[in-house]
Amino acid sequence: MKIDPEKCISCLECIDYCPMKCILEGEEATYMDQDECVECGVCLRAAVCPTEAIYMPEEAFQYPRSIRREFSDPAVQYPTLKQGGRGTEEMKTNDVTGRYRRGEYGMALEFGRPGTGTRISEIEKVLKVLLKMDVEVEKSNPVFLLLKDEATGEMKPEVLNEKVLSAILEFKITENQLEDAVNTLRPVLAEVDTVVSWGLATRFASDGTLPVRSRLAQIGLPARPNAKINMGMGRPIVEA
Numbered sequence: 001m002k003i004d005p006e007k008c009i010s011c012l013e014c015i016d017y018c019p020m021k022c023i024l025e026g027e028e029a030t031y032m033d034q035d036e037c038v039e040c041g042v043c044l045r046a047a048v049c050p051t052e053a054i055y056m057p058e059e060a061f062q063y064p065r066s067i068r069r070e071f072s073d074p075a076v077q078y079p080t081l082k083q084g085g086r087g088t089e090e091m092k093t094n095d096v097t098g099r100y101r102r103g104e105y106g107m108a109l110e111f112g113r114p115g116t117g118t119r120i121s122e123i124e125k126v127l128k129v130l131l132k133m134d135v136e137v138e139k140s141n142p143v144f145l146l147l148k149d150e151a152t153g154e155m156k157p158e159v160l161n162e163k164v165l166s167a168i169l170e171f172k173i174t175e176n177q178l179e180d181a182v183n184t185l186r187p188v189l190a191e192v193d194t195v196v197s198w199g200l201a202t203r204f205a206s207d208g209t210l211p212v213r214s215r216l217a218q219i220g221l222p223a224r225p226n227a228k229i230n231m232g233m234g235r236p237i238v239e240a
């Protein structure tokens with residue numbers, strides 16, 4: 001996103017709308033730090049500029065910068081997958097495809113948040129480790145469109161420095177892989193230069209409990225009380 005300095009009157013109305021805090025006060029006019037801007041479109045959609053100085057420049061649509069919008073702006077569809085970016089549509093719900101069956105845990109690693117974002121290079125660090133593990137990685141995910149080598153997790157060099165608001169890696173493990181998976185990923189996650197939210201999808205046991213909570217506590221990773229609970233009303237009648 002850019003600001004037309006000829007139109008900007010430096011009223012600063014737009015500054016608080018940027019989730020990346022990359023709209024900055026300049027000597028002549030307000031401007032956007034182009035390296036930090038993730039092209040999320042919030043400043044433009046907020047429509048607070050009294051002089052319509054904020055605009056989406058042509059560069060925002062040109063690859064590789066175009067991936068910023070695709071991962072960061074929920075109003076933009078990833079052109080190849082025909083869905084909003086970040087992760088797959090079903091990742092947090094398990095409600096239609098029934099992707100995570102009994103005996104399995106779905107895992108999500110969400111890189112970046114408003115205020116921090118993530119470089120694609122940070123995702124590469126973890127993906128390289130993940131692909132060496134004996135786990136089922138979800139490949140119908142927009143991150144996989146950025147890969148140079150699907151076997152190693154090496155990303156295309158031109159995307160490594162691109163910054164997005166967030167992106168999600170998804171995989172699933174069997175229940176008995178929990179401790180190994182956590183212990184393998186923790187060291188590399190500690191090296192990543194952004195915040196990573198670790199999500200786990202599981203089904204309730206027949207007695208209504210979630211046994212995974214005590215297992216996570218035992219390995220020093222207590223589950224937060226917040227959760228999304230799906231009633232399974234849209235799930236397939238017959239599980240594959």
Ligand code: SF4
Nearest residue numbers: 018037038040041043
């Ligand atoms: S597009 Fe998003 S990140 Fe870029 S300046 Fe506007 S609000 Fe900030």
Ligand code: SF4
Nearest residue numbers: 008009011012014049
């Ligand atoms: S709202 Fe418009 S005029 Fe005001 S600082 Fe932002 S870009 Fe400039």
